[in-house]
Amino acid sequence: MDTILEVPPDMELVYAYPESLTPKVTHYCPGCTHGVIHRLIAEVIDELGVRERTIGVAPVGCAVLAYEYFNMDFCEAAHGRAPAMATGIKRVSPDKVVFTYQGDGDLAAIGTSEIIHTANRGELITTIFVNNAIYGMTGGQMAPTTLPGQVTTSSPRGRDVETAGWPMKMAELIGMLPGAAYVTRQSVLDVPSIRRTRKAIKLAFQVQLAGLGFSMVEIISTCNTNWGLSPLDALEWAKQNMVPYYPLGDTKVADSVRALMER
Amino acid sequence: MAKELWEGNAAIAEAAVRAGVEAFFGYPITPQTEILEHLSHRLPELGRVFLQAESEVASINMVYGAACAGARVMTSSSSPGISLMQEGFSYIACSEVPAVIINVMRGGPGLGNVAPSQGDYFQAVKMAGHGDFHPIVLAPGNIQEAIDLTVLAFDLADKYRTIAMVLADGSLGQMMEPAEMPPMRPVRKPEERPAWALTGAKGRKPNIITSLYLVEEELEKVNLRLQAKLREIAANEVRWKEYSTEDAELLIVAFGTVGRVCQTVVREAREKGLKAGLLRPITVWPFPSARIAELARQVRGILVVEMNAGQMVEDVRLAVEGRCPVRFYGRMGGIIPLPDEILPKLEELHQETR
Structure with missing residues (x-):
C-alpha cells in the first residue's frame, strides 16, 4: 500500500485503504469482526487527522497483535492493564490521542479494576471494547460476558449463573461513573449497525480531543470459530441472543458531549 | 548546598x-x-x-x-x-x-x-x-x-x-x-x-513497544x-564500600541498614584485637563477586549478616567458591541484629579459623 494509484481525471475516488492501517494480512479467523472494527477505528483516525499523534494500547486476547495492523505508535499491555498503561501515556503526553483496544476477558474479568478506575478518573482516553461473549485466543472458554446457558469449553453444560455468576454489562457499569463522558454499546452485525458503530467511535475520539472525559464504545461482536457457527449464523446468533441481554444504545452522554454533538 | x-x-x-x-x-x-x-x-x-x-x-x-x-x-x-x-x-x-x-x-x-x-x-x-x-x-x-x-x-x-x-x-x-x-x-x-x-509517528515509521515474540528464534534473540x-x-556498574579491609583477617559482608550496624562491629572487634573488616555491597545486582573472591584469598573466614534467613549469603558463597569458611547470622521478623549479638558470631569465626 505504499503506492496510491492516481485517480483518472474523469473518475472520483470513493474508496481507499485507510492510512491508519498497515497492509498486513491479519491473523483473525475468516468471518471474525475484529477486522471490521480495526478498519472503523482507522477510518475515524484518518478522518480526524490525528494518526501522527495517536498512541494505541493493545490487549491480551485475539487482538494481541493489533499493533501489527494499525499504522501508528503502539504498545502491548499485560492482560487487562491497557487502561493503566494508557493512563501513564496520556498523563505524560497530554497532547497525544490515546486509545485502548480490549476484549471481554481483558476488560471485564482480569482488567475490571483498571477500566473502572480509569473511567472514574475521567482519563482522557478512548476504549474500544469488543464483546464476543467468549475467550477467543485461548480457544473458547467462558468469559465474564458469556450468556446464561451458553456452552463453552469451560462451561460444557452451559453457563450456570448459580455458580458462575451473571454476564457483566460493562457499558451500563462504566456509564454510571461520573468520570465517563460518553459510553455506548453498538454492534457490527449488519451494515446499518456498522455505520452506527463508526459514528460512535468518531464521537468517542472527539470527546477525548475536546477533553470532556473518558469515552468507551462497547461493540457486540462475534466469534464464529469458537461458537461453532458459520460467519453468517454467528451474526444471526448474536442478534437473537446477545443483543437482547446487551441492549444497544448510549449508557452515558454527558451534557458536555451533548453540546459537542449539537455543534 | x-x-x-x-x-x-x-x-x-x-x-x-x-x-x-x-x-x-x-x-x-x-x-x-x-x-x-x-x-x-x-x-x-x-x-x-x-x-x-x-x-x-x-x-x-x-x-x-x-x-x-x-x-x-x-x-x-x-x-x-x-x-x-x-x-x-x-x-x-x-x-x-x-x-x-x-x-x-x-x-x-x-x-x-x-x-x-x-x-x-x-x-x-x-x-x-x-x-x-x-x-x-x-x-x-x-x-x-x-x-x-x-x-x-x-x-x-x-x-x-x-x-x-x-x-x-x-x-x-x-x-x-x-x-x-x-x-x-x-x-x-x-x-x-x-x-x-x-x-506519535510523525514523519517516521511507527514505534512499537511489545514483549510478545511468538517465534521462538525471535524471542531467543531478544533474550x-x-x-x-x-x-x-x-x-x-558494580559498586561496594570497604571498611578496614587492608589488613583484615576476618571479613563481614552485609548490606543496607545491617551493613551500617556492622561498621560498629568491626570497630569493636578491632578494639578487642581482632583484625576485622567489612565489605558492604552498594549494588546487590550486579554483585561485587570479584572483589569478594579476592578478599576470600586474604581472610581466614567470612561472616555474612542479614536481616533475613540467609539470602545474600548464597551469592557470597558463589563468589568465594570454597576458598574460606562462610558463616551466616541473621534475624527475621523485622528485627535489626545489634553489635552485641553479631560480635560473638565473629569471635566464633575467629576461634574456628585460627
Whole structure:
C-alpha cells in the first residue's frame, strides 16, 4: 500500500485503504469482526487527522497483535492493564490521542479494576471494547460476558449463573461513573449497525480531543470459530441472543458531549 | 548546598524530584508512604505528574505506559506491593524501557509487619518477575546514600533502558539524619524524549513497544540481547564500600541498614584485637563477586549478616567458591541484629579459623 494509484481525471475516488492501517494480512479467523472494527477505528483516525499523534494500547486476547495492523505508535499491555498503561501515556503526553483496544476477558474479568478506575478518573482516553461473549485466543472458554446457558469449553453444560455468576454489562457499569463522558454499546452485525458503530467511535475520539472525559464504545461482536457457527449464523446468533441481554444504545452522554454533538 | 535533617522516605522522594522525575504513580503502603505523600505536593507544584493509583498492579502499569512514552518515571512500594508489581517488572524488562522502583522492605512473608527487613533480597536480585532478567539493584546504607543512589538509579535506568531499583528497608525509610540534596536538574522537555519512545509517528515509521515474540528464534534473540546488556551492566556498574579491609583477617559482608550496624562491629572487634573488616555491597545486582573472591584469598573466614534467613549469603558463597569458611547470622521478623549479638558470631569465626 505504499503506492496510491492516481485517480483518472474523469473518475472520483470513493474508496481507499485507510492510512491508519498497515497492509498486513491479519491473523483473525475468516468471518471474525475484529477486522471490521480495526478498519472503523482507522477510518475515524484518518478522518480526524490525528494518526501522527495517536498512541494505541493493545490487549491480551485475539487482538494481541493489533499493533501489527494499525499504522501508528503502539504498545502491548499485560492482560487487562491497557487502561493503566494508557493512563501513564496520556498523563505524560497530554497532547497525544490515546486509545485502548480490549476484549471481554481483558476488560471485564482480569482488567475490571483498571477500566473502572480509569473511567472514574475521567482519563482522557478512548476504549474500544469488543464483546464476543467468549475467550477467543485461548480457544473458547467462558468469559465474564458469556450468556446464561451458553456452552463453552469451560462451561460444557452451559453457563450456570448459580455458580458462575451473571454476564457483566460493562457499558451500563462504566456509564454510571461520573468520570465517563460518553459510553455506548453498538454492534457490527449488519451494515446499518456498522455505520452506527463508526459514528460512535468518531464521537468517542472527539470527546477525548475536546477533553470532556473518558469515552468507551462497547461493540457486540462475534466469534464464529469458537461458537461453532458459520460467519453468517454467528451474526444471526448474536442478534437473537446477545443483543437482547446487551441492549444497544448510549449508557452515558454527558451534557458536555451533548453540546459537542449539537455543534 | 548545606546539610539538612531529612527523613529517609522524604529524602528519596526529593532526590527523585531533583533528578528530574516527570511522573510518579503509586499506592500507599507502610513503611514507604511518605514518598508518595511528599511527591503528592511536590510534583504538582512543579507542574509534573502525580497520580495515586487504585493498586500496585495499576501503578506499575502506569509506570510502564509513561516509560513507553519516554518520560522519566518512578513508583515506590514495600514488600507486599512489590510482589503485586512483579508482573509489570517483567514486561518492562522485556520491553527495555527505563523505570525507577523504590522498594522499602518490611517484614514478611505474607502481610508480615511494617518493621525493617531484608527478606526480599531474592525477590529483588534473583526473581523480580517471570523470565530471565535482573533489575539493577542499589542498596543504600544511610540517608545520604539513599539520596545519591536514587539519582543514580534514574541515570542507570536511562542509560541501559532497564529497571533500576533502590532496595532500602523500613528503618532507612523512617529514620532521620543530616544529608545534602543534589541541585535541581532541569526536566527533560517532551521534544527531547528518546527516539524509540511512543511520541506519535510523525514523519517516521511507527514505534512499537511489545514483549510478545511468538517465534521462538525471535524471542531467543531478544533474550540474548537482554543477557548481553546484563553482562555489560555487570562489567561496568558494580559498586561496594570497604571498611578496614587492608589488613583484615576476618571479613563481614552485609548490606543496607545491617551493613551500617556492622561498621560498629568491626570497630569493636578491632578494639578487642581482632583484625576485622567489612565489605558492604552498594549494588546487590550486579554483585561485587570479584572483589569478594579476592578478599576470600586474604581472610581466614567470612561472616555474612542479614536481616533475613540467609539470602545474600548464597551469592557470597558463589563468589568465594570454597576458598574460606562462610558463616551466616541473621534475624527475621523485622528485627535489626545489634553489635552485641553479631560480635560473638565473629569471635566464633575467629576461634574456628585460627
